[in-house]
Amino acid sequence: MNEHARRLVLPLAVLALAVLAWDLVVRVNGLPPYILPGPGLVLSTLVADWPILWSSLLTTLEITFAALMLAAAGGIGLALLFNQSRLIEHSLYPYAVILQVTPVVAIAPLLLIYLPQPAAVLTCAWIVAFFPVLANTTLGLNSVDHNLADLFRLYGASRWQVLWELKLPAALPYMLGGLKIAGGLALIGAVVAEIAAGSAGAGSGLAYRIAESGYRLNIPRMFAALLLLSVAGIAIFALLSWLTHLALRRWHESAVTREG
Amino acid sequence: MASSASGPPIVSLRGIGKTFGNGTVAIDGLDLDVRGGEFVSLLGPSGCGKSTALRILAGLSEPSRGHVAWRVSHAPRDVGFVFQEPTLMPWATVFANVFLPLKLAGEDRAAAAPRIEATLARVGLADFAQAYPRELSGGMRMRVSIARALVTQPRVLLMDEPFAALDEITRFKLNDDLLALWRELRMTVVFVTHSVFESVYLSERIVVMSPRPGRIASELAVDTPVRDTQFRTSADYAAVCRRASEALAIAMAGERTPA
Ligand SMILES: Nc1ncnc2c1ncn2[C@@H]1O[C@H](COP(=O)(O)OP(=O)(O)OP(=O)(O)O)[C@@H](O)[C@H]1O
Ligand SMILES: [Mg+2]
Numbered sequence: 001m002n003e004h005a006r007r008l009v010l011p012l013a014v015l016a017l018a019v020l021a022w023d024l025v026v027r028v029n030g031l032p033p034y035i036l037p038g039p040g041l042v043l044s045t046l047v048a049d050w051p052i053l054w055s056s057l058l059t060t061l062e063i064t065f066a067a068l069m070l071a072a073a074g075g076i077g078l079a080l081l082f083n084q085s086r087l088i089e090h091s092l093y094p095y096a097v098i099l100q101v102t103p104v105v106a107i108a109p110l111l112l113i114y115l116p117q118p119a120a121v122l123t124c125a126w127i128v129a130f131f132p133v134l135a136n137t138t139l140g141l142n143s144v145d146h147n148l149a150d151l152f153r154l155y156g157a158s159r160w161q162v163l164w165e166l167k168l169p170a171a172l173p174y175m176l177g178g179l180k181i182a183g184g185l186a187l188i189g190a191v192v193a194e195i196a197a198g199s200a201g202a203g204s205g206l207a208y209r210i211a212e213s214g215y216r217l218n219i220p221r222m223f224a225a226l227l228l229l230s231v232a233g234i235a236i237f238a239l240l241s242w243l244t245h246l247a248l249r250r251w252h253e254s255a256v257t258r259e260g
Numbered sequence: 261m262a263s264s265a266s267g268p269p270i271v272s273l274r275g276i277g278k279t280f281g282n283g284t285v286a287i288d289g290l291d292l293d294v295r296g297g298e299f300v301s302l303l304g305p306s307g308c309g310k311s312t313a314l315r316i317l318a319g320l321s322e323p324s325r326g327h328v329a330w331r332v333s334h335a336p337r338d339v340g341f342v343f344q345e346p347t348l349m350p351w352a353t354v355f356a357n358v359f360l361p362l363k364l365a366g367e368d369r370a371a372a373a374p375r376i377e378a379t380l381a382r383v384g385l386a387d388f389a390q391a392y393p394r395e396l397s398g399g400m401r402m403r404v405s406i407a408r409a410l411v412t413q414p415r416v417l418l419m420d421e422p423f424a425a426l427d428e429i430t431r432f433k434l435n436d437d438l439l440a441l442w443r444e445l446r447m448t449v450v451f452v453t454h455s456v457f458e459s460v461y462l463s464e465r466i467v468v469m470s471p472r473p474g475r476i477a478s479e480l481a482v483d484t485p486v487r488d489t490q491f492r493t494s495a496d497y498a499a500v501c502r503r504a505s506e507a508l509a510i511a512m513a514g515e516r517t518p519a
Contacts, residue, residue, distance in 0.1 A: 147347040150320050151347060154320060154336060155337075155360070155361045155365065156336040165363070169351045251351045251392050
């Protein structure tokens with residue numbers, strides 16, 4: 001078996017074993033579905049409730065991507081601003097850190113008081129997602145080769161040229177790394193906000209479905225929604241990894257495969 | 261041969277001193293004239309301030325004392341700089357890397373293309389325009405770096421130990437390439453090195469620097485019209501190398517004797 005096949009087959013084998021064990025535990029102990037539904041029931045629920053779950057998935061994905069876009073714009077924009085002006089950086093950076101270290105679970109209920117629910121959820125997702133983009137892009141912009149920077153100076157490059165031709169390309173791998181983290185975090189942020197809104201909320205995302213099903217003791221649907229959330233998270237990560245690969249494959253050490 | 265072509269000074273350093281923020285006096289009281297069309301080497305032990313002097317010459321670093329007087333134009337395109345490392349943009353092709361100085365000057369890519377291709381051909385990289393730096397060997401990267409410095413057709417080429425990281429065979433080859441370019445393009449070359457052999461092989465004039473603080477200790481002329489493999493093995497070459505080594509030893513000994 002070659003390396004590629006092994007990396008696909010091994011995790012799938014683990015999955016199959018886990019599902020089998022899960023099924024066995026449920027059958028042998030005769031567990032009722034409201035304690036632990038078996039994998040078969042979760043799957044059939046997924047199919048039966050598909051219209052509801054699908055529209056919830058779309059809602060969650062919509063919020064996650066909107067938050068990710070805003071996090072990218074905000075994170076990269078702020079990093080550029082900080083890079084151009086020390087004054088602004090020193091004034092604002094501590095607040096970016098505070099926003100990041102304050103647990104979003106604790107902020108969500110407050111946001112839900114002051115903002116309409118969709119806006120609150122989006123804001124939550126944005127808060128957790130923008131910081132890795134900001135921190136990584138800042139690091140990237142400051143990681144420019146000093147000699148290259150000297151070379152640009154020698155050839156009389158303008159501030160704009162230094163930014164566009166040197167700093168941004170040098171920061172790109174870092175930026176994409178930040179985005180990859182932000183993708184997962186945006187999903188987490190969206191889920192946390194919806195959970196905080198709970199069944200009282202008017203939302204219709206997957207997290208809301210989970211909360212709602214919890215109140216109604218519809219455990220199989222909870223599992224089905226959870227499964228969809230995981231799949232969404234994996235898909236987002238895969239998408240961003242693929243974009244990163246496309247952008248860096250020609251030149252960056254992280255993306256090139258060495259021959260020989 | 262070009263050895264007689266050196267004209268009046270095109271740039272003079274007078275009483276140059278550089279003290280870094282941490283208190284290190286890198287160079288002090290350094291006087292140097294660079295004559296038009298000459299190939300001059302700055303030879304000195306590691307840490308004696310060669311790079312610092314070259315950076316001051318290039319305007320990349322401000323001297324703490326003294327002044328730099330250019331007697332010819334030294335606009336960005338008139339001065340080429342080659343670092344010890346290739347210092348290429350990894351995200352850009354060889355073509356784009358060589359295009360950089362022209363791009364920064366606002367030139368059009370299509371209009372510049374013939375000059376870039378000609379420059380790449382000159383350093384033997386005509387077939388590698390679309391390659392990325394990581395796809396090249398160390399010597400090829402260095403040649404891209406030289407092509408980039410040459411593409412503006414500078415009058416002055418400043419080189420900071422450009423071949424130090426290369427193996428001997430590649431270094432000899434690039435030494436010959438550089439000499440050919442120098443003759444062909446009639447540039448002034450200021451070449452920093454800590455190799456006695458390299459400085460003797462390449463330059464018409466060797467300026468020996470002494471360390472702590474860096475200053476000019478002595479000067480040595482190398483009057484040889486032909487520089488080729490034969491010269492490298494000649495008794496003449498060995499004799500000049502011996503003289504240069506002695507000058508270097510004296511320069512370094514001067515440091516140890518307390519003033
Ligand atoms: N940015 C800096 N800050 C503080 N000290 C420096 C700086 N750059 C150089 N120095 C000091 O100045 C002295 C001369 O350094 P320089 O790089 O010019 O030496 P060099 O002759 O080029 O050496 P090498 O052959 O190793 O490249 C050294 O003692 C070094 O420690
Ligand atoms: Mg040096």
